[in-house]
Amino acid sequence: MRGILRETEFRSEDLPEQDRFDAWRELMSSTHAPMRLESERAADFRAHQRLIDLGAVAVWPARFEQLVFLRTPKLIRQADPEVYHLSLLRDGRAGVSWGREQNVYRAGDFHLNDSSRPYEIWTHRGWISSVGVEIPKSLLPLPAATVDRAVGRHLCDRSGPGALLAHFLTQLAAGTGGYRPSDGPRLATVLADLVAAVLAHAVEDERAQPAETRTRVLTLRAKAFIRQNLHDPDLTPGRVAEHLHISRGYLHRLFRAEGETVAAYVRGARLTGAHRDLADPAHAGTPVHVIAARWGFPRAADFTRAFRAAYGMPPSEHRGLGTGT
Structure with a gap:
């Protein structure tokens, strides 16, 4: 002592x-x-x-x-x-x-x-x-x-x-x-x-930030959290809202103000990641369904349908273009 x-x-x-x-x-x-x-x-x-x-x-x-x-x-x-x-x-x-x-x-x-x-x-x-x-x-x-x-x-x-x-x-x-x-x-x-x-x-x-600034900061924080957790198939608007300490309704309003929905942003970001991996020769030996699951699409059929809607071709065809097969 x-x-x-x-x-x-x-x-x-x-x-x-x-x-x-x-x-x-x-x-x-x-x-x-x-x-x-x-x-x-x-x-x-x-x-x-x-x-x-x-x-x-x-x-x-x-x-x-x-x-x-x-x-x-x-x-x-x-x-x-x-x-x-x-x-x-x-x-x-x-x-x-x-x-x-x-x-x-x-x-x-x-x-x-x-x-x-x-x-x-x-x-x-x-x-x-x-x-x-x-x-x-x-x-x-x-x-x-x-x-x-x-x-x-x-x-x-x-x-x-x-x-x-x-x-x-x-x-x-x-x-x-x-x-x-x-x-x-x-x-x-x-x-x-x-x-x-x-x-x-x-x-x-x-x-104390101006309302417009605060709204923009919250939206950017929401998108950053989504991008960091794209590989999690259980990523939901509720999880995002909880992370930001806001309601789900307010989260949806933030995204609507930018002309999109939370679900569409998540799906688009996941498809972008899968699109990039499928064209990467480093992933040429990885099955399409494994890449899909890695990017939050646990069901191969859902992934194929979403990929075709976004890019106008199935994921296997895109991979062929990327690898020259």
Whole structure:
């Protein structure tokens, strides 16, 4: 224990090499939530963490080697502390995946996770330096829907509320000797308010855009998500709308404004991909029905009918033209 606020410290070098990674895994599970960890450095893992206890809120400056954090549905069912985790990346790079959503974070970025949602975090080789914050959901003065919209966003420390929060965390991480134990709950309240301000600011930035710009951005995001998931035969307008946090009706209106339907856009993009693969000599040995299935057409007859309607010839004839047969 160090300082006047309650603080504990973990140093991997204080343990035998064979025990270090297991000890770090247990520490991470108790600090945030039960999770599975993997590392290419597991045989001789090095890490350092200070845990600053503010009562309901915990802050943990940490430095560690390459890691993969996995919070799976099974682990969530087993135990969910109902907390939000906000991390300020101070050095290094990391990627985060929430199922079909992904983002990449660099020094100066915050990223937000929810202990009730599955996620995977992977850091790049080398050392990572960060400051993590654990806040009970009940303590954050924001509607859950607003916080949900902030998960997966780039939240940076360069201006506005993000700069204030980064300064607060950096100062606290630098040393706690100037604080009394009675300051802990007050600091926790200030920290929760700052985190709420950062998240609300990020969400409101999007809402503050002119309606025309916001509509165009949503349409582009919808099309990008569709293109990233064309190989999934279960891709539906409902999935797209859920990803964008809008209703299916609003999604259909976005596409109608551009003179097409969601289904037509998906079908056209899939046919374009299949059309390209069928003409590619690299795929000459792949059966037509396999290419069709790869592009979201599980039934060969449906694919042939749609392909003929779009290109005026069956897929086998198009392939013949492309290969010169």
